[in-house]
Amino acid sequence: VNSMMFSAFRSLCPMYSGINAEYMGHKDLKAENIMLLTTYDPRTSPHAVVIDLGLAEMFDAATATSPEHANRKGLNRRSTQDDLDGAAYREVQSKRVGGTPTTMAPEVWQAYMAGGGFGMKCDVYSLGVVLFQLLTGNIPFMASSLDPREWLGLISQGVPFSRMVNCSTDSKDLMQVLMAPVQRRPTAREALKHPWFANYAVQQTATFTEQQLAALQHFHQLNEFQKAVLVQAASQVKSIDMPRINAIFKRYDKDNSGRLEIPELVGALMQLGCPLATAERAARAIDMDKNGSIEYTEFVTACMSMYDENLEQHLRGIFQRIDRDSTGILSHGEIRSLLTQGPLAEIGSTLSGHEIENIIAGMDRGRTGQVTFEAFAMYCNPTGCRAAASIRR
Numbered sequence: 001v002n003s004m005m006f007s008a009f010r011s012l013c014p015m016y017s018g019i020n021a022e023y024m025g026h027k028d029l030k031a032e033n034i035m036l037l038t039t040y041d042p043r044t045s046p047h048a049v050v051i052d053l054g055l056a057e058m059f060d061a062a063t064a065t066s067p068e069h070a071n072r073k074g075l076n077r078r079s080t081q082d083d084l085d086g087a088a089y090r091e092v093q094s095k096r097v098g099g100t101p102t103t104m105a106p107e108v109w110q111a112y113m114a115g116g117g118f119g120m121k122c123d124v125y126s127l128g129v130v131l132f133q134l135l136t137g138n139i140p141f142m143a144s145s146l147d148p149r150e151w152l153g154l155i156s157q158g159v160p161f162s163r164m165v166n167c168s169t170d171s172k173d174l175m176q177v178l179m180a181p182v183q184r185r186p187t188a189r190e191a192l193k194h195p196w197f198a199n200y201a202v203q204q205t206a207t208f209t210e211q212q213l214a215a216l217q218h219f220h221q222l223n224e225f226q227k228a229v230l231v232q233a234a235s236q237v238k239s240i241d242m243p244r245i246n247a248i249f250k251r252y253d254k255d256n257s258g259r260l261e262i263p264e265l266v267g268a269l270m271q272l273g274c275p276l277a278t279a280e281r282a283a284r285a286i287d288m289d290k291n292g293s294i295e296y297t298e299f300v301t302a303c304m305s306m307y308d309e310n311l312e313q314h315l316r317g318i319f320q321r322i323d324r325d326s327t328g329i330l331s332h333g334e335i336r337s338l339l340t341q342g343p344l345a346e347i348g349s350t351l352s353g354h355e356i357e358n359i360i361a362g363m364d365r366g367r368t369g370q371v372t373f374e375a376f377a378m379y380c381n382p383t384g385c386r387a388a389a390s391i392r393r
């Protein structure tokens with residue numbers, strides 16, 4: 001049970017770090033909103049997911065991400081990701097109070113009582129409450145009313161360590177860190193560096209299959225449209241595959257940052273036999289948002305890109321969403337709409353009219369004015385057959 005609990009909580013922190021990277025706050029993290037993707041099997045590591053985004057909010061990150069902001073804060077393009085994350089955590093704020101009383105951070109209660117704002121670290125506090133519940137079977141604080149002053153009074157007394165019987169020193173320290181006042185509370189990424197994670201980590205044996213390794217090496221050959229479609233497909237990857245991919249990610253995330261730095265992935269690929277130039281080219285291609293590190297979604301996209309056995313099914317689902325008149329054929333107009341008004345509009349906004357026409361021409365090689373599913377899938381999977389053939393040879 002302890003191993004299962006650790007593995008489940010360990011999988012939450014990188015996930016939440018990834019959410020914060022998009023400046024999203026859940027605002028209602030609690031045990032009831034955390035589920036396991038599959039029935040627990042003691043031979044595998046459980047993979048936890050967060051549900052119920054009813055109170056989630058995209059925090060305003062405009063000032064936190066601009067170069068002007070970085071310069072004002074003494075940061076620059078060479079600043080570490082932790083520096084940049086810390087600045088973002090300080091800057092983005094919300095005034096929309098919400099949550100469950102037992103897991104609400106003190107700054108949220110203060111905003112409820114006296115106005116003002118709170119930041120994304122409110123969810124880090126809630127993760128601390130969840131960990132306390134996992135370790136003890138109880139929540140740390142329970143007031144008799146919804147009076148903010150009563151809740152704040154209980155929270156100000158600190159973590160009730162007397163109820164953490166038989167808990168390790170590291171777990172108690174992590175609890176105190178996660179539930180510290182917001183000024184001293186770490187970001188989700190910083191929390192992953194706590195000794196509790198390192199001291200209880202289980203050595204992972206998962207590694208890339210030959211197909212996944214080939215997919216990683218060929219990923220740089222895809223254009224931005226093809227990558228964006230595969231991101232959509234990766235979001236539908238089978239839940240049964242997630243624990244395996246998650247284990248690979250954790251194995252190569254040497255510093256427990258919740259993301260792979262470029263040198264980490266380059267080193268991993270070289271250990272598996274990739275030449276340095278090939279490994280560096282692959283790692284840069286997988287870093288789709290060009291922020292210098294590889295988030296979990298980017299990693300999943302690259303791993304499953306050409307070889308997930310249900311990729312055709314995922315691509316068909318995307319095709320059907322684009323095919324608004326359900327004819328089984330895409331018109332050039334539907335593809336243009338996808339790139340200018342649909343879910344890929346952000347990609348389309350960076351493309352010239354000539355580039356968009358080249359994408360359409362790449363799908364409609366027969367110049368019929370129409371694109372079948374087979375042509376769409378072949379365009380989105382241009383290297384799959386070639387890479388698979390090279391493996392067979």
